[in-house]
Amino acid sequence: MALAAATLASSPRVCISVSAAGMNSSGLSVSLGARRVPGISVQIHSQRRRIVAAAAVARGDEGAGKTFVEEMRAAAMRMHTKDQTSEGEKELEGPSLNELEPNLDAYLRFLVDSKLIFQTLENIVDRAAVPWYAEFRNTGLERSEALKKDLKWFSEQGHTIPEPSALDTKYASYLEELSEKDQQAFFCHFYNMYFGQSAGGRLTGKKIADKILNKKELEFYKWEGTLSELLQNVRTKLNQVASNWTREEKNRCLEETVTSFAYSVDRLRKIFT
Numbered sequence: 001m002a003l004a005a006a007t008l009a010s011s012p013r014v015c016i017s018v019s020a021a022g023m024n025s026s027g028l029s030v031s032l033g034a035r036r037v038p039g040i041s042v043q044i045h046s047q048r049r050r051i052v053a054a055a056a057v058a059r060g061d062e063g064a065g066k067t068f069v070e071e072m073r074a075a076a077m078r079m080h081t082k083d084q085t086s087e088g089e090k091e092l093e094g095p096s097l098n099e100l101e102p103n104l105d106a107y108l109r110f111l112v113d114s115k116l117i118f119q120t121l122e123n124i125v126d127r128a129a130v131p132w133y134a135e136f137r138n139t140g141l142e143r144s145e146a147l148k149k150d151l152k153w154f155s156e157q158g159h160t161i162p163e164p165s166a167l168d169t170k171y172a173s174y175l176e177e178l179s180e181k182d183q184q185a186f187f188c189h190f191y192n193m194y195f196g197q198s199a200g201g202r203l204t205g206k207k208i209a210d211k212i213l214n215k216k217e218l219e220f221y222k223w224e225g226t227l228s229e230l231l232q233n234v235r236t237k238l239n240q241v242a243s244n245w246t247r248e249e250k251n252r253c254l255e256e257t258v259t260s261f262a263y264s265v266d267r268l269r270k271i272f273t
């Protein structure tokens with residue numbers, strides 16, 4: 001099957017190349033490195049290698065003394081396109097998100113999918129099958145309750161709330177599985193979902209609200225307390241936990257950034273199609 005890089009890469013600000021080579025009839029399913037992830041197909045080997053190599057460079061030269069969260073952030077920034085942030089390294093392929101109109105039905109689907117993923121992350125840390133997950137309960141960054149309120153509001157406005165997409169349903173299962181089998185990789189998703197939402201997620205939400213919601217600020221983009229402090233508390237805890245990880249475990253976490261972006265970028269992209 002022809003390369004479907006276009007599926008994600010030609011969409012606004014999307015920077016992950018996607019291969020359809022392993023698609024099955026139910027949609028997308030391709031192995032991600034050694035791990036098989038149902039639901040999304042991404043050519044990641046070279047990207048993962050680049051992220052780990054860049055992390056090594058950062059530790060050696062430019063970033064000696066970097067905390068692990070700084071390493072995770074650097075890996076995430078590398079996955080951005082240059083127009084998203086000055087630290088982005090990817091070329092923009094296709095039109096910029098700013099040039100496209102968001103679609104309200106698609107945005108509702110995005111909110112439903114986001115609720116599913118945040119709820120999954122929050123359930124996992126609440127259950128704390130791995131004891132240190134409990135450190136990340138009630139951080140103040142939780143988003144599922146806020147999204148519940150937003151969806152109730154849309155429903156009251158007469159909108160039909162859709163079911164979660166098949167892809168994000170699979171992503172939720174993937175996170176459940178990862179949380180049991182690979183704590184380090186799981187925490188990469190945790191980090192990117194919450195920190196991404198507080199940065200680019202907020203910017204995108206504002207642009208969408210300006211265009212199609214008459215500037216209404218959704219609860220999804222509001223935090224109780226001072227956001228910078230909430231983020232800093234979580235950074236501190238993440239650094240504490242990661243201080244017990246081997247270099248190999250840290251690298252596994254960094255490599256997972258590619259998969260985390262693949263799912264989130266796909267979720268975002270659909271708002272504009």
Ligand code: HEM
Binds near residue numbers: 013073085197231265
């Ligand atoms: C439309 C798409 C996006 C835009 C416009 C965007 C933009 C940004 C911007 C402006 C920053 C702040 C850079 C700075 O500190 O100066 C940022 C940070 C970040 N973004 Fe994105 N981003 C997008 C998508 C994503 C996605 C899909 C993820 C991952 C799921 C993500 C994860 C992150 C993370 C982890 C940070 C670092 C936050 C921190 O250090 O507190 N971003 N992004």
